[in-house]
């Protein structure tokens with residue numbers, strides 16, 4: 733069973749994906765972390781983020797140890813990730829890795845921007861998670877502040893809005909609601925509520941498969 737969860741920055745898709753995978757005993761891949769690793773590698777090497785060829789080369793030989801780097805979660809790494817994610821060569825380099833992961837038995841949950849539209853268009857369950865930008869900024873600012881970062885909610889909101897605009901407007905695999913996706917607005921939902929709603933969608937899919945209705 734393949735489950736994809738797409739949505740804008742800080743919509744709650746990552747937490748939901750992790751919790752859903754735990755509940756079902758499936759593997760979980762945060763695909764944004766791969767783009768962040770490419771972005772972080774570019775920043776550390778001092779490369780210009782407009783250098784598509786460099787970014788493609790880095791993505792093609794990605795240092796997976798970067799996935800553990802604390803700097804992966806910083807705002808500037810998120811911005812760098814969004815910048816390198818515009819390049820078709822970077823996306824192609826990361827595609828097989830994501831598709832291979834999706835085939836993990838007995839199931840996998842992938843979260844990102846194009847997991848239901850491009851990476852796994854035939855996924856069994858597709859979710860699209862969104863929330864009001866002010867609420868997303870509140871949650872992300874709280875997370876960053878808890879990690880000791882000196883950030884204001886207003887700055888976080890401006891950064892999220894700019895990154896969403898770039899991720900939605902790009903030509904290659906833009907953030908869209910994938911065909912057949914169930915949409916979940918988490919503005920007023922706790923993580924427990926969101927998990928319950930997602931589990932219902934998965935159960936309905938399992939039942940329809942068993943009864944041959946699908």
Ligand code: DC
Pocket residue numbers: 741742763764765767768810813814817843844845846847895899
């Ligand atoms: O989910 P995140 O904030 O960690 O993602 C960081 C950036 O990576 C995001 O702004 C766009 C890019 N990304 C992408 O283009 N495709 C994905 N499937 C996941 C992330």
